[in-house]
Amino acid sequence: MAAKILIVDDDTSLRRVLEYNLQEEGYEVLAAASGEEGLRLFAAHSPALVITDLKMPGISGFQLLETVKKQSPETLVIVITAFGAIETAVEAMKLGAYDYITKPFNRDALKLVVRKAVEHRGLSQENLRLKAELTERADFHNIIGISRGVAKVLDVVRKVADSDATVLITGESGTGKELVAKALHVASSRRSAPFVAINCAAIPRDLLESELFGHLKGAFTGAVRDKQGKFQQADGGTLFLDEVGELPVELQPKLLRALQEREVEPVGGSVVQKLDVRVVAATNSDLEEAIVAGTFREDLYYRLAVIPVHLPPLRERREDIPLLLRHFAVKHGGAGVTFAPEALAVLQAYVWPGNIRELENMVERLLLMRNGDIIRVDELSDKIRVGKSGKGTGVLNLPAEGYSLEQLEREIVLEALERTGWNQTAAARFLRIPRHVLIYRMEKYDIKPQERKK
Ligand SMILES: Nc1ncnc2c1ncn2[C@@H]1O[C@H](COP(=O)(O)OP(=O)(O)OP(=O)(O)O)[C@@H](O)[C@H]1O
Ligand SMILES: [Mg+2]
Numbered sequence: 205m206a207a208k209i210l211i212v213d214d215d216t217s218l219r220r221v222l223e224y225n226l227q228e229e230g231y232e233v234l235a236a237a238s239g240e241e242g243l244r245l246f247a248a249h250s251p252a253l254v255i256t257d258l259k260m261p262g263i264s265g266f267q268l269l270e271t272v273k274k275q276s277p278e279t280l281v282i283v284i285t286a287f288g289a290i291e292t293a294v295e296a297m298k299l300g301a302y303d304y305i306t307k308p309f310n311r312d313a314l315k316l317v318v319r320k321a322v323e324h325r326g327l328s329q330e331n332l333r334l335k336a337e338l339t340e341r342a343d344f345h346n347i348i349g350i351s352r353g354v355a356k357v358l359d360v361v362r363k364v365a366d367s368d369a370t371v372l373i374t375g376e377s378g379t380g381k382e383l384v385a386k387a388l389h390v391a392s393s394r395r396s397a398p399f400v401a402i403n404c405a406a407i408p409r410d411l412l413e414s415e416l417f418g419h420l421k422g423a424f425t426g427a428v429r430d431k432q433g434k435f436q437q438a439d440g441g442t443l444f445l446d447e448v449g450e451l452p453v454e455l456q457p458k459l460l461r462a463l464q465e466r467e468v469e470p471v472g473g474s475v476v477q478k479l480d481v482r483v484v485a486a487t488n489s490d491l492e493e494a495i496v497a498g499t500f501r502e503d504l505y506y507r508l509a510v511i512p513v514h515l516p517p518l519r520e521r522r523e524d525i526p527l528l529l530r531h532f533a534v535k536h537g538g539a540g541v542t543f544a545p546e547a548l549a550v551l552q553a554y555v556w557p558g559n560i561r562e563l564e565n566m567v568e569r570l571l572l573m574r575n576g577d578i579i580r581v582d583e584l585s586d587k588i589r590v591g592k593s594g595k596g597t598g599v600l601n602l603p604a605e606g607y608s609l610e611q612l613e614r615e616i617v618l619e620a621l622e623r624t625g626w627n628q629t630a631a632a633r634f635l636r637i638p639r640h641v642l643i644y645r646m647e648k649y650d651i652k653p654q655e656r657k658k
Pocket of ligand 1: 348349375377378379382488
């Protein structure tokens, strides 16, 4: 599709020459004889590019430039200046003009400047499109996974994103709690308001209250001016309370009140501020245990956990591992990299105590250290290759009274299936046998998916 260009110049002959030259280049050209007419055509046709003379009676080129940039920042404006009046061109550039041409102009120079602008505009349109697509993906699609565990999480995110209900995300370190919190924000209609995160474990106890709720000038020594807390900063948006289990008991009633009444009281004053904040909290500790131990208030727990979301550890969703490996390989510049089957089997069997964060770091390291585009098992770290799965069956500690080889084989097949999320291809790879042999063994020992744990 031809780019649309608007020419604004009160000089009729110059306007005609421009029009002719640009039409010859295949552009769709609109022409206006004054700033007023220019703005009218601009509003009606939204051209990609505006070429305007600066000195015109009535609305000047400068005014036109400012209006166009204000209404449509992505529209490019090229200004026409008299030869020798370079300072006006500089002034126009400061106001956001993309480039300038001097008159009398050279036809080739004109065409070049315009082509460059149209291409630039095409590229920035493309960037805008990619950005929009990424934002859309950020809704949920950058949460990678095909496991039931991830599907369940995505389902909840989809359903509750746009409500104001408090969400409590639980899961081990590195399982994606913050990622889910952001997905909730981006999928909600609060997406253009701030997402503010605070890690309750990282802030010294005596500063936490003011960090959360703000303080008034003079509230304590050193409080020389009013300060907004995270709650105020998140007004209209989402507040992510990370490691909420670490919130000191004495601050818990205040948080409870903020959640219940939707109002906060900055330190050092009796003013109450009404706020519109959606709270998402996360913890990797067991809050129910903390309640029993008396370090977490039960009423606060129920307030936070209106919508509970649990992120299972990676070792319980091993079927996501190949997808995650691929995702992070692409993310870290290794789009052409693949994993040899044996390496994949080892990675899929590893226990991943640091969960997805550990996996991402490992991929980054492997990409840097790799010898070629296929990652082989000997490139994996010893830790991963030795692969203590953490739930070994212990069958090799054979009991003193002896053990049936068939039983042993059955357990090994079961373990391979468990470790690979019951993916037969991966389990066969893990056992270094063809898939049909695995299926044969499964039939022989009557191993059925119903035996799958949990
Ligand atoms: N399902 C997923 N798909 C893609 N990337 C993920 C997924 N889960 C986690 N990640 C990535 O793994 C890293 C760790 O995730 P995140 O910081 O959300 O974990 P966390 O649960 O908040 O960990 P911690 O408790 O240690 O703070 C991030 O870089 C995140 O983008
Ligand atoms: Mg986190």
